[in-house]
Amino acid sequence: MIRVRDFKQVISGAFLIGFFLLLLFCVSGESELSKRIVVFSIEGSKPILAAIMLLLAFCLTCVHGMKVRTDSITKLLIVRFVLYLIPCFFVRESSQLQIGLIAAVACSFMAYSVGKEGICTDKFIAFVMCVAAIVISLQVLTTAQVRGLSINSSDLKWWMVIPIGQTNAIGTYFIPMIIVIDGYRNTRKGMFRNILTIIEICLMASILFMGSRSTLILIGIYLIIRYLVPRAKISKQMMIRMLVVVPIILVGLIVFLMKNKNVIAQFAGQFSFDSLTYTRFKVYQEALAVFGQHFSFGRGAYAYKVYDAVMAHNFVLESLIESGILGSIPFFVALIICLKRMNQSKRMQNTYLYAVGFMLIKALMEPTFYLSSFEIFFWLFVGFGMRQEENNEEIVI
Structure with a gap:
C-alpha cells in the first residue's frame, strides 16, 4: 500500500535535491561566463532542465491522489502568466522573443504549488540548504585560490564565477541559505547547535571572497535585525550575554584596526560606490524610458538592453517593463499576500519570512525574477513558508 504522505515527501524531497544539484553544478557551455569557471561543472541548459524537472514534480503532485489547492x-500567479502572454503575441518588436522568459513565469505557480503541497520537513530543507551553502563556499574559495584572488583584488568581481553565477548572483542564493541555517540553528540545543554555529560563521567568512558588497551589507543588516533590535520579550540571561559580548567584540575590533590601519583603507576601497551608483542610475533611467513604450501590458518576453545591462537590475522595474501595469498588479499583490501570511504563521521563528524578505531586497539591485532558476527558487521557498504545520494523519491509497 502506498501512503500519499510518503509519496508527497519523496516527490518534494527528490525535486529539492535535483534542483539544487542543477543550480550548483550545471552551466551552459556556450555562455561567456562559463569560460571563467575553474571549479567542477556539467554542461547543460540549466533553465530547460530545471523547468522539465519542475513540470514533472508538479504533474506527479497533481496526479497521484494529491489535489493541488489553488x-x-x-490564482494570482496564473493570472500573471496569462497577462504576460498577451504582449508576446500582440507586441511587435525587432528584438528576439525569448522563450526562456515565458517558461520562467510559468514556473512560478508550479514551484509555489510544489513547495506548498510538499511534505519536506524544516530539518530536511535546512540540511539541503546547509550542504548547498557549503558547496558554494568551497567553490568560491577554490576559485579565489586558483585565480590568485584576495578580498582586495581589483578583478575579483570579474573572475569570481561559479556554476550558480557571478558575484552578486551568488549572494542572491547564498543569503536565504544562511538565513535558513541560522533559523534552524535557533530551534536546536546543545552540541548540534554549536556545530551549526561554527558552520554558519565559516560560511559567512566566505562572503568576503564573493566580491559582492550588497551581500555583505544585507547579511549584516539581517544579523542586526534578528539579534540586536529590541524585542518585546528578552530574557535576563540573554541581556547579560549581550552586555558582555558586544563590548568585548567592539573593543577587540577597535584595537585590531588601530594596529592595522591599512586594513581600514583596503576595506573602505571595497565600498567605492561612485561607479556603481552612476551605472545603476543610468540603467534605471533608461529602463523607465523602455517602460513608457508599453506601459499597459509591457513588452513581454522580447529582449531589450538598457545602458550596459540586458535587464533592469530591479524586480519592480523589470516587472513593469515586461508585464506592464496591468500584468504587474497580480504579481505585486501575490507578494504582499505572501509576506502578510508568512508573518502571521511565524513558521520556524519567522525564518522563511526573513529569507523571502531579504531575497526581495536583493532583487531590488540584481536581475532575479523572469529568470527560471530564481523564479523556481523563490516561489518554492515561498511555498515552504506558506505550508501549514505538518499533519500527522496519513491518507492511504
Whole structure:
C-alpha cells in the first residue's frame, strides 16, 4: 500500500535535491561566463532542465491522489502568466522573443504549488540548504585560490564565477541559505547547535571572497535585525550575554584596526560606490524610458538592453517593463499576500519570512525574477513558508 504522505515527501524531497544539484553544478557551455569557471561543472541548459524537472514534480503532485489547492496566490500567479502572454503575441518588436522568459513565469505557480503541497520537513530543507551553502563556499574559495584572488583584488568581481553565477548572483542564493541555517540553528540545543554555529560563521567568512558588497551589507543588516533590535520579550540571561559580548567584540575590533590601519583603507576601497551608483542610475533611467513604450501590458518576453545591462537590475522595474501595469498588479499583490501570511504563521521563528524578505531586497539591485532558476527558487521557498504545520494523519491509497 502506498501512503500519499510518503509519496508527497519523496516527490518534494527528490525535486529539492535535483534542483539544487542543477543550480550548483550545471552551466551552459556556450555562455561567456562559463569560460571563467575553474571549479567542477556539467554542461547543460540549466533553465530547460530545471523547468522539465519542475513540470514533472508538479504533474506527479497533481496526479497521484494529491489535489493541488489553488489558493489566492496560485490564482494570482496564473493570472500573471496569462497577462504576460498577451504582449508576446500582440507586441511587435525587432528584438528576439525569448522563450526562456515565458517558461520562467510559468514556473512560478508550479514551484509555489510544489513547495506548498510538499511534505519536506524544516530539518530536511535546512540540511539541503546547509550542504548547498557549503558547496558554494568551497567553490568560491577554490576559485579565489586558483585565480590568485584576495578580498582586495581589483578583478575579483570579474573572475569570481561559479556554476550558480557571478558575484552578486551568488549572494542572491547564498543569503536565504544562511538565513535558513541560522533559523534552524535557533530551534536546536546543545552540541548540534554549536556545530551549526561554527558552520554558519565559516560560511559567512566566505562572503568576503564573493566580491559582492550588497551581500555583505544585507547579511549584516539581517544579523542586526534578528539579534540586536529590541524585542518585546528578552530574557535576563540573554541581556547579560549581550552586555558582555558586544563590548568585548567592539573593543577587540577597535584595537585590531588601530594596529592595522591599512586594513581600514583596503576595506573602505571595497565600498567605492561612485561607479556603481552612476551605472545603476543610468540603467534605471533608461529602463523607465523602455517602460513608457508599453506601459499597459509591457513588452513581454522580447529582449531589450538598457545602458550596459540586458535587464533592469530591479524586480519592480523589470516587472513593469515586461508585464506592464496591468500584468504587474497580480504579481505585486501575490507578494504582499505572501509576506502578510508568512508573518502571521511565524513558521520556524519567522525564518522563511526573513529569507523571502531579504531575497526581495536583493532583487531590488540584481536581475532575479523572469529568470527560471530564481523564479523556481523563490516561489518554492515561498511555498515552504506558506505550508501549514505538518499533519500527522496519513491518507492511504
